[in-house]
Amino acid sequence: MLIEFTLNGKPVSIDAPADITLLALLRDHLALTGAKEGCAVGECGACSVIMDGRLINSCLVLAPQAGGSQIITIEGVHAPDGEPNDLQENFIEYGAVQCGICIPGMVMAGEALLMQNLNPTRSQIRTALAGNLCRCTGYQQIVDAIEATAQGRRGDL
Ligand code: FES
Ligand code: FES
Missing domain, CATH: 1.10.150.120 ([2Fe-2S]-binding domain)
Structure with missing residues (x-):
């Protein structure tokens, strides 16, 4: 299915299976591997991203739930010149x-x-x-x- 959302300030439109997690969408379909899969069951926080201003475990969110949202991943966290903030x-x-x-x-x-x-x-x-x-x-x-x-x-x- 087509999933459209804002990722690190840029619009994203991607065709992906409806039954994968947001973490899998980021890592496997968008090549953003900063968010890690530790436990995959919501216990460790290694997969944390910010969704509409709230910290979430991306391993617990289905990819289609990201539709229409604003997602910030670790790749979107940096100083204006691209260096560490x-x-x-x-x-x-x-x-x-x-x-x-x-x-x-x-x-x-x-x-x-x-x-x-x-x-x-x-x-x-x-x-x-x-x-x-x-x-x-x-x-x-x-x-x-x-x-x-x-x-x-x-x-x-
Ligand atoms: S991978 Fe551990 S909380 Fe998501
Ligand atoms: S688990 Fe090694 S730095 Fe946090």
């Missing part, structure tokens, strides 16, 4: 990146939070990351990176 730079700066399987989803969770709240408490940051599992970093550095980004973006206002 402030959040991504802070992930590097604070040592929040290790194996990287979880990191695209973590960045998307951070961006989704910062879209809603530029002054989150550490507790709110942890809550925002509750659906994203990381077996490497211990989370502390990820929370630090998101907190520093919030501070920086507040300073830019």
Whole structure:
């Protein structure tokens, strides 16, 4: 079936099976492999993308449900010049990146939070990351990176 939506700010129109997930549509039909398949059952958050301003697990959304929506994937998160943005730079700066399987989803969770709240408490940051599992970093550095980004973006206002 034809599925039309906005992907990282650009219109997309793609013919794809109706019974695949949004994650499969992104990875297998649109060659956007930043979102990862970890568990495929909504437990790990590695497949996180932002759909109409909300963080979602793309492994739990059928591709046709994306029709008419605005989707942002990790490929759509960058500075205007295409380089890593402030959040991504802070992930590097604070040592929040290790194996990287979880990191695209973590960045998307951070961006989704910062879209809603530029002054989150550490507790709110942890809550925002509750659906994203990381077996490497211990989370502390990820929370630090998101907190520093919030501070920086507040300073830019
Ligand atoms: S792959 Fe979607 S939540 Fe784990
Ligand atoms: S950096 Fe390895 S799972 Fe998160």
